[in-house]
Amino acid sequence: MANPAALLARAPEKAAAGLREFGRMCAMGIDVVIAMFRRPVQVREFIQQFWFIASVSITPAILVSIPFGAVISLQLGSLTSQIGAQQFNGAASVLAVVQQASPIVTTLIIAGAGGSAICADLGARSIREEIDAMEVLGVSPIHRLIVPRVQAAIGVSVLLNGLVSVVGVLGGYFFNVIVQGGTPGAYLASFNALAQLPDLVVSSIKAFIFGFLAGVVAAYRGLNPRGGPKGVGDVVNQSVVITFLLLFFVNTILTALYLQLVPAKGT
Template sequence: MAGGVTTRPADLIGGALREFGQLFAMGLDVFAGMFRRPFQVREFVQQFWFVASVSILPAALISIPFGAVITLQLGSLTEQIGAESFNGAASVLAVLQQASPIVTALVISGAAGAAICADLGSRTIREEISAMEVLGVSPLHRLMVPRVQATMLVAALLNGMVSVVGVCGGYFFNVVMQGGTPGAFLASFSALAHLPDLWVGTLKALVFGFLAGLVASYRGLRPSGGPKGVGDVVNQSVVITFLLLFFVNFVISLIYIQIVPPQEV
């Protein structure tokens, strides 16, 4: 490239692999740090309250149209093929297994994750992180671990709320707008759904919360170029988290389908 520096594809792939390796290694360190004393209880409580306060309202508002859209789309499809009696099971299972964990993780990553990344990035460019290391304080144990724990716990709790709101919204729109039968909606759900469907949604929420907090903290500790660099790593953290969420969701769903047998009618 004239007047510039040409970046080879091999260099881009190598850089991406190094970043992924460093992120994976930091994830292992953070996971191990969750069980290491002393526990940062005060920092955890503060971060838990912050993450919950900025995420609960958007999650509740988004879950209503999510559940409604899924129910309306599935209701239209089941009506075309003459399987209206299975609309309740299909919509509720879609909300519990897929929509609720994804909605929860996207809200936490976009709201709380961006704020966490900006906070740690500002601390880094002000050399607070370097000062902590000089004093012998581990930034990973003191700052990252409580933030990741907070995003995991909030994700699990919000997932339950989003599931309830999404199912209730889907039930309302199916019965009121599509003329469905309340008894048929509930009967099909109770016939085809089972407890592992709820557990897999909760597991996804925990894993997604871990990823959201980890990526936000990882990118927040690596800004470059002053305040502009902080803004860049915030955008990068959100994008990377979204990509990881959908990939990990596919992997967990694939494993779940292979391990847990479908419920017989």
């Protein structure tokens, strides 16, 4: 059993190591952004990665978005019934799905399915020393391998976010009207009264940023495996966990900024 005193003594060292890793990841993210504007554009690699991430993400995202929309609608429907505000159930459900649930569900699926595959692929290349060979030949791994994968993660995230929003809203509408006996006209009227275009814009911005984070984290961890094949499995798990933590942290910041900067409709 580990000694608690020893663990406490090593805590500053581990915190410093974590900050160094975070700094290196941020530096690689900046390098990725710069490399996106360099020629030649890796069109073939981008299309392959886009199709792969989309193929492994669409079905799980749809299946997850339906219960997400249903749970939000049922919970809000029960709450609004208790306080006598059933006329606002449609707006509350739609805004919760579009602003919060949709980009989060999208990125969780992409990080768990596409991001883990990206990390495993780059990790396998790293332990086979393919990355080192590319650098020796003067080929930039960031421009050749990472940029197309990050761009594909961003593109799939933005498009899948729209699909998840539609499916989630339809699921919420179905459960509110069919299961809870709500009125279709009241549901749509409250949505039109309170929803606004910036709600959809901020959802797309979140999906863009989350997709970028998922791609960069997966690529960074994939380029830094330790311990052979077992290390590849470890960095895959780490990439998913780190992406989830960053996702919820950044989502909190973006939501707070949006609520402060964009006035609510009707105010």
